[in-house]
Amino acid sequence: MATITLDPNYGYVILAATSTFLLNTVHGFNTGAYRKAAKVDYPAAYAPSSRTDAEAHRFKYLTN
Numbered sequence: 001m002a003t004i005t006l007d008p009n010y011g012y013v014i015l016a017a018t019s020t021f022l023l024n025t026v027h028g029f030n031t032g033a034y035r036k037a038a039k040v041d042y043p044a045a046y047a048p049s050s051r052t053d054a055e056a057h058r059f060k061y062l063t064n
Contacts, residue, residue, distance in 0.1 A: 034059050 038059035040047045046063070047056035 031063055034062050 035042075038047055038055040040056070040059055047059050
């Protein structure tokens with residue numbers, strides 16, 4: 001049977017891959033909450049320029 005030997009520093013590779021997934025998940029939840037508060041429906045990526053209320057401005061600021 002073959003044996004796989006990993007370098008001790010390989011843990012950093014696992015950490016980088018895992019943290020990317022976790023950061024993406026947190027960013028998705030935060031963007032969803034900001035989108036809901038600003039009442040920006042899908043598929044719009046940004047609040048329209050015609051909206052000048054504080055929540056629309058905050059959504060644009062937080063998601064860029």
